[in-house]
Amino acid sequence: MPIEKTMADAILGTFRTMYNDLAAQNLSGEAFDRMKAALDKMEQYAAEMDDMTSFSTRLNTEGLYVGFSTAYGEVLAEEGRKKYSKVTDDSELLEMTIKSYQDSIVSLKDTPAGEKIIPLLQEVIALGRSGISYPVFLRTCEEKGIYRAMDGSALTLDALETEREIGEMFPLPVYLKKANVMIAYYKELAAKSPFGMPDSFLLGLHRILTDWEYAPEDAMRSLKIRLWDKLLELMNDWVDAHCDFAPHDDRWADVRGMEYTMKNIRRTKECNPGFFRYREKILGEYFGMNWDDVFKDALYLEELSYGHMWHSDDSIELMRKAYQYCVPGNAPTSEIIKEAESIHRDKRFKRPHCFQMSDEGKQKFMKVFGKAKYDEMIGQYADKE
Secondary structure: OOOOHHHHHHHHHHHHHHHHHHHHOOOOOHHHHHHHHHHHHHHHHHHHOOOHHHHHHHHHHOOHHHHHHHHHHHHHHHHHHHHHOOOOOHHHHHHHHHHHHHHHHHHHOOOOOHHHHHHHHHHHHHHHOOOOOHHHHHHHHHHOOHHHHHHHHHHHHHHHHHHHHHHHHOOOHHHHHHHHHHHHHHHHHHHHOOOOOOOHHHHHHHHHHHHHHHHHHHHHHHHHHHHHHHHHHHHHHHHHOOOOOHHHOOOOOOOOOHHHHHHHHHHHHHHHHHHHHHHHHHHHHHHOOOHHHHOOOHHHHHHHHHOOOOEOHHHHHHHHHHHHHOOOOOOOOHHHHHHHHHHHHOOOOEOOOOOOOOHHHHHHHHHHHOHHHHHHHHHHHHHHO
16 A cells, blocks of 8 residues: 555655656756656655554655755756856856756745745845856855755655654654654754754764664554454444344345355354454453443543544443453344434444644645645545545
């Protein structure tokens, strides 16, 4: 399953725009090929990976951010050398340089990178128009660190801030913690740098360190949630398998006919209690918890507050009532079955607004990605419903 398209677009959109801008100019060469290879690798990981944290980490640790930006700069530099090779007058060189930056502003307008890069380009243009000579212009840009600021470091901070926004919007607590750590370290390195830009190598090392530091917490949360999710699934299916709607439910319906559908229902009735008890034992071995402990656990309550729970309160309460009967060879009571049928008939089995962003989250999403992306995402989920 690939990375959510909206998230992948947020990370890769800037790089796609930069690449397409150069491709539209029919540029080529070794640096251009390296730039394309880096972007292709990013696209490949976006299609193959389903975890945003791992995806972002992979791009950073393999140097794809820096590699793309470096190659992009080399392509521009080579193109500049070709244009200026026949020019000998410094004033003409300065004018051509300024024009290239003006053209870049046009291409970056309304792109995610524009907010960060355009002010730097405007600073360069203003410097070039200040009446200084071309050699002084080049030296001043270097001394002020303007070139380094445009080599991808500003985009790295933009990507980190986007990660933080994603962690706040959905919300993803561990992901958010790591984004905050990286932003703080980015600013710490930038403050120590004479150019105000962090060392990309040190930043990459700290990304690896941060991922390792938070890996145990992330793994604990993921495993605990996965274990109790499976318990809820097994219990819910076991109860529903005894209901009158079961033969027409997609969980058991078989294209080969009702005979096979009824076999699937019988399998759930007979096997789920054993599966449930064994998985409850695993939960106890890992976390010292039983079924009742799940609903008092701090992480469960946290996930509930985030809207990360699919089953409604009515469904969960019914599953808790059915727990004592869920043993091999047993069945739910008639009262439990009737209540399950009522919940299904009234469509009370799903928690309202589960896995949906708050109004504040929606505003943040549209601020970062735009309203069009939000409408696109909502449309995708509506199709799945």
